[in-house]
Amino acid sequence: MATSESRRSFMGFAFGSVAAVGGVFSLVAMKKTWDPLPSVKAAGFTTVDLSGMQAGELRTIEWRKKPIFILKKDESMPRDEKRDVVVGNAAYTVVIGLCTHLGCIPAYTPSEQLFKCACHGGEFDVSGKNVFGPPPKPLEIPPFKIDGTKLVLGEEGLEYKKMIAEA
């Protein structure tokens, strides 16, 4: 037989459940009014035209408040079949410029062809692979799509999906 205590908890639970269900409904209703327009979603994409880049040049751009390093490899830089973004005959390293140790922004040193992290001495090669110090893994590759000579950051194109599948 249920005690008054257990009945009270049951009522409490039942009321809580109704309130939770009501909450879900109102969240769904609110989400409908909050859903961003397609143009707002497109704001998550950043398009970069790579055609003007020189061999060996590094560009840093911002995408979703993160630094993105785009390095056009020159002939002295080793190619990396798994990580290079190939556009035409050129190979590019496209990585999120945040150290995979604790998130500092590494600086590129062209004379050594290394991205060096000043925080704890981590180093990454020109393909963004960790080669020294505490970083546990390579610099991350952001989702991208190739559109002619343009790089569209934020969209998962075929090249990106293939790269991730092989990683």
Ligand code: FES
């Ligand atoms: S944050 Fe880069 S080495 Fe620690």
